Amino acid sequence: MTVLPVVSSQEARRHARRLVLKYPGELATVLGLHGLSTACGLTAPHLLGGLVEDVRSGIDSVSTAALLILGFVLAQSLLLGLAVSSTARLSEKVVAELREEFLEDLLRLPLARVEEAGVGDVLTRSTRDVDALARVARYALPSTLVALTTIATTVGALLLTGWLMVVPVLLLVPVLWPVTRWYLGRAREGYLRERTTYAQAAETLTETVTGARTVEALRLVPRRTERMDRAVAETYGAQRHTLWLRSVFLPVTDTAIALPTVATVILGGLAYDQGWVSLAGVTAATLYTQQLTGQIDILLFWQDKLQVGGASLARLLGVRQEADPRPAATGSGERAPGDLDLELRGASFSYTDGRDVLHSLDLTIRQGERVAVVGPSGAGKTTLGRLLTGTDLPRAGTVTVGGVPLADIPRSTLRADIALVTQDHHIFRGSVRDNLLLASPAAGEERLREALEAVGAWGWASELGLDTPLQGAGGDLAPDRAQQLSLARLLLSDPHTLVLDEATSLLSPRSARDVERSMAAVTAGRTVVSIAHRLHTAHDADRVLVMEAGRIVEDGSHTELLEKDGAYAALWRSWHATA
Incomplete structure (x- = not known):
């Protein structure tokens, strides 16, 4: 992996x-409150020292000093x-922004890179690492700042x-x-390795x-265990x-923290005896x-958590x-009105260097054209579909829509206009209903019904009820119904180009044929690229x-190629x- x-x-x-400095007002408030709190904490020992000196001199009342x-x-x-509360609010702002940045970066990962890294690494970064950082921001950072x-x-x-009193410290x-x-020098690498092993365990x-059913069917339980x-x-x-690092550190x-206090008492007694410093x-x-030593102890204790957070x-x-x-959200490229042709010029792609x-590949797909891509397994059909949708970018050459490279089109625009299914x-x-409205939040009842009818799903969906809750991941829907619901969601998103990569593979041949016929009417006027083994x-x-x-070894109509x-x-x- x-x-x-x-x-x-x-x-x-x-x-x-950079994240912390984005909030200068909150940061100044936090530092000011901590400074005032510390100043008050330093005043009490000074007053107590004076009180001891006054008592030695025979003062009768200590009420004012007390x-x-x-x-x-x-x-x-x-x-x-107030300081801790202000620090917590600032920390939560920073963590919230960091979470949003991470989610945005995660959604921008190429699918090929996610597949290569494995779900375990992505999962542990999204859960363990985010949670660890949140704990550091909530507890370690405020304590460290104090x-x-x-x-x-x-x-x-x-x-x-007295300068002599600094010597014990x-x-x-x-x-x-x-x-x-x-x-x-060792903690960062240790915690990075620890988190990598979490990812490997999560992946396994x-x-x-x-794949539990496959594991059982092939009797792989001992190997997986x-x-x-x-x-x-x-x-x-x-x-x-x-x-072990913590057990040494x-x-x-x-142990070292106890030394300064003992040394201060001894050195202070000798200095007082020589008249170099007062009893106060x-x-x-x-x-x-x-x-001081108490705060140093706290600072060193939180170093461990800070190392975890840093990793x-x-x-x-x-x-x-x-x-x-x-x-x-914004890009330099602007698509020419009415020009939605897809073009590949000298496009090459590799998953592994070399x-x-x-x-x-040189290829032009005209706007509104319905193109089928066929060939044996491993021919590159799916990879071509990923290039046409901008899911992957070519190693060499260009892929454009309306003359604009897909690499220059904002992702939000690209994903709304060209869909890979x-x-x-x-x-x-x-x-x-919730699943359908993800694609079009403003869609009304009639539009939802049209989308479901188009993919042949209205019968079972109306019987089930649009407001019936689903378990998620299709857990309580048969595979063909889950796929129909996904296709209905696609139609509601209304892209101008569809790339269908075995999109009806989980349906029976008859159901698949019915869905494709229904989709043909709905997708009229759109560019459709179908990648399939079913040659109908x-x-x-x-x-x-x-x-x-x-x-691409052949290019033409069905009749021409026959x-x-x-x-x-x-x-x-x-x-x-074989059909």
């Missing part, structure tokens, strides 16, 4: 920074609550108390610096579940590796150090590198293309002999 790419950590950080300390603690709690703000201001407060550097570098599981065991073992090994940091200064410095972000952004380069499956279909969870489609077409080994007595005539005789 060739998974989708992953961007570098630097690119992931740049993208995250009330001030209480006031600043309450103010800190209030400001911290910790960084507190650390910076607390160091400043320690310096004001410096004891952390020779311990934390090397272990943190060691951890960060999905294949087994969707063995393959799943290997995938789980790889996931287990990857998780143990990241667990976190205990070392937790020692008290405040000890409390500042405790506060997930790199995987989400990696999808963009494979996305279709065509514009999403192995073309289509070879320098394959033997695969999908029924969404919802009612029959070719008999009804204006023109027949015969493909062999990625080339008279020519070439490849098409041989296919026709063979089909009649």
Whole structure:
């Protein structure tokens, strides 16, 4: 399995920074609230240090100082609550935008690339990675922001108390610096590998579940179980590796965190004994150090989650590198009015470098023409259909409609105007009506009925009821009915060109013939390219293309090609002999 790419950590950080900086007002509010909260938190230790000094001198009342300390603690709690709330709102905005960007990039992936990567990789990026990033945004980022703000201001407060009081904190550097570098140097690759194994396990599981009947029929259960065991073992090994990283990193940091507070008490006592610092200064410095080390501990703890989030972000952004380069909503190309001819000029295509499956095709399909594409399996018929719809772009040459390259037409326009209908279909969870309205939200009752009648589905659909809920994926519809519903949805979308790739393959020959006759009336005036093994489609077409080994070897009407007595005539005789 060739998974989708992953961007570098630097690119992931740049993208995250760009997203956050898109909301300067919210960011300024968050930083301001965190700063005020931290300032209130630093005032209480200072007042407490002064209170200790005053008590030593024999002060009778501490009520004023106690009330001030209480006031600043309450103010800190209030400001911290507002800061966390503001951070959460900003984080949700960023995550929502990132989700939308990822979904857009995912929908722009070429189908061939999705098939190559496998559903497991796409599925884990859409679920595990998005969820991991959301958790980081909701919890890790706010905590990290609080910790960084507190650390910076607390160091400043320690310096004001006395430069000597900063020395104990410096004891952390020779311990934390090397272990943190060691951890960060390994964590990203470890978490990326972990997520790749999730994708492999999901791919194996999905294949087994969707092909359960085939697995049982061919007695493949032991082999599929063995393959799943290997995938789980790889996931287990990857998780143990990241667990080992945490098992080294976190205990070392937790132990090191205790050193500065102990050192502050010892050094502060010696400094007080020598008269270098007051008792108030020692008290405040000890409390500042405790506060500082606590925030450092929080910062280091969330590093693990930040590494997970960074790996997930790199995987989400990696999808963009494979996305279709065509514009999403606007493009430079404009189709000439009334000119909807499809043309291929020197078009070649390969799924694997150096192995073309289509070879320098030259072809013109006139607007409104009904063309049948026939040939043996593996001749390149389906690939030709994908090029004609812009699903795939040619390796060399051009594919145009109205003289405009399909690569320059906005995807939304292209998909609305040229539809590829394959033997695969999908029924969404919802009612029959919901599934039809996906193609045309404004369609009324009469138009829905016309579409269903056109594909021969009105009888069973009206009996079932248009508002009857469906399980989704055609789970409660027979395959032929699910395909009829998909075809009705297609007619409602009203494209000017249809490319039908075995679109009626799941229907019985009689039903398929009836549907195709009904569609012939509905598709009048549209360009229709039919790819099929059932040669009655070719008999009804204006023109027949015969493909062999990625080339068009014959081109003409049904009658002309029979008279020519070439490849098409041989296919026709063979089909009649077995029909």
